[in-house]
Amino acid sequence: MNNRVVLDLLVEHETLSRSDVRTLTGLSKPTASSLLQRLEESGLVRPSGLGDTGPGGRAPQLYRINPTAGYAAAVDVRPGSVRVRISNIAGAMVTECVDENDQVEHGPESAAAIIRSCCDSAGLSPAQLDAIVVSVPGSYDIATDTLSYVDHVPGWQHPSVGAELRMLFPDASVAIENDVNLAAIAERRAALGESDSFFLFWLDDGVGGAIMIDGALHRGTRGAAGEAAFLLIPGAVLDAESRTEGALERLVGDQALRGLAAGAGHEAATAAEALRALLDDPTAATAVAELCNRYACAIASVVALLDPARIVLAGKLARLGGEGLRAEIARQLAEIMPAAPQLTVTVATDTPILDGAMLMSLGIARDRVFTT
Structure with missing residues (x-):
């Protein structure tokens, strides 16, 4: 237990002296010294130069995590692309690779090939x-080892996708996670000091959501918690397409946004182009208000069930719309609900999914390496 505490402190502070370990843990001087010696002998910790000279005139020996003691990989599977990032156990990125072609949609085997290639580039x-x-941009049911809502990513629909990946990488602990859930993990880290209970509303070419309760993801019994695309709001059409694509998706997804832009006189090839055109056109205020009303109605449904401390707008469209989009959604939400929660725009980086995957991967890797 003491070993793990000190290792986690070294991850947090990068370098510590024996005195620092004693101060932060309350351990005795002999215990702190023997503990660091044991960790150094195990290969998990190594000396890292000298600190500032103390009152006694001697500079203390500093220690840090041995970065080569372990490695973690994060993989972001998208339609038409796979991005891989590898970091050492201390959290420093070693390499990042991206493959953009039709072959990456051939399931776990193609993703495995890109991971191997990325490893090769890092030596x-x-x-x-x-x-x-x-x-993955879908829901993963760990009990059945299957993915749902991944028809747009060919090669990932078959059963036992996790088992296939574990067979391809028998030396690693392999996990599959929903992309928006991982964005929520990145948001939690980036927004330290804010409430750890929030709903992340993902606004991109499609719509999604993630539920964070007291700092932990709520995935549901089948891994499908937060699938906001299937929310029913006023104006939703209930038909076969809504059952497979989602009723809300049809009202705020790529086609819907391009339709709103076209109605305002703007032809757009993507959802981002459509939103930009609407926000830049003062005469399109009615279309913007309609879009924000749809978002607000969806958020109201979430708030009524979860009562989160805050709602985080994330994804490409949320970042593009910024404060203007947030303010209009907040105004519409206030008209729907008597007491709406705080509504914010994400503070995570522009690669929140990969960042969240790396945070999770590092946590798993450290559990394995630090307990051996």
Whole structure:
């Protein structure tokens, strides 16, 4: 237990002296010294130069995590692309690779090939990976080892996708996670000091959501919690397409946004182009208000059930719309609900899914490496 506490402190502070360990843990001087010696002998910790000279005139020996003690990989699977990031156990990125072609949609085997290629570029063997977290734009049911809502990513619909990945990387702990859930993990880290209970509303080419309760993801019994695309709001059409694509998706997804833009006189090839055109056109205020009303109605449904401390707008469209979009959604929400929660725009980076996957992967890798 003491070993793990000190290792986690070294991850947090990067370098510590024996005195620092004593101060932060309350351990005695002999215990702190023997503990650091034991960790150094195990290969998990190594000396890292000298600190500032103290009152006694001697500079203390500093220690840090041995970065080569383990490695973690994060994989973001998108329609037409796979991005891989590898970090050492201390959290420093070693390499990042992206493959954009039709072949990446051939399921776990193609993703595995890109992971191996990324390892090669970093001078690593795939056997050196302690953890691999794969992000997918769908819901993963861990009980049945199957993915749902991934028709747009060919090759990932068959059963036992997790087992296939684990067979391809037998030396690593492999996990599959929903992409928006991982974005919520990145948001929680980026927004330290804010409430750990929030709903992340994902606004992109499609719509999605993630539920964070007291700092932990709520995935539901089938891994489908937060699938906001299937929310029913006024104006939703109930038909076969809504059952497979989602009723809300049809009202705020790519086609709907381009339709709103076309109605305002703007032809757009993507959802982002459509939103930009609407926001830049003062005469399109009615269309913007209609879009924000749809968002607000969806958020109201979530608030009525979850009562989160805050709602976070995330995804490409949320970042593009910024404060103007947030303010209009907040205004519409206030008209629907007597007491709406705080509504904010994400503070995570522009790669929140990959960042969240790496945070999860590092956590898994450290659990494996630090307890051996």
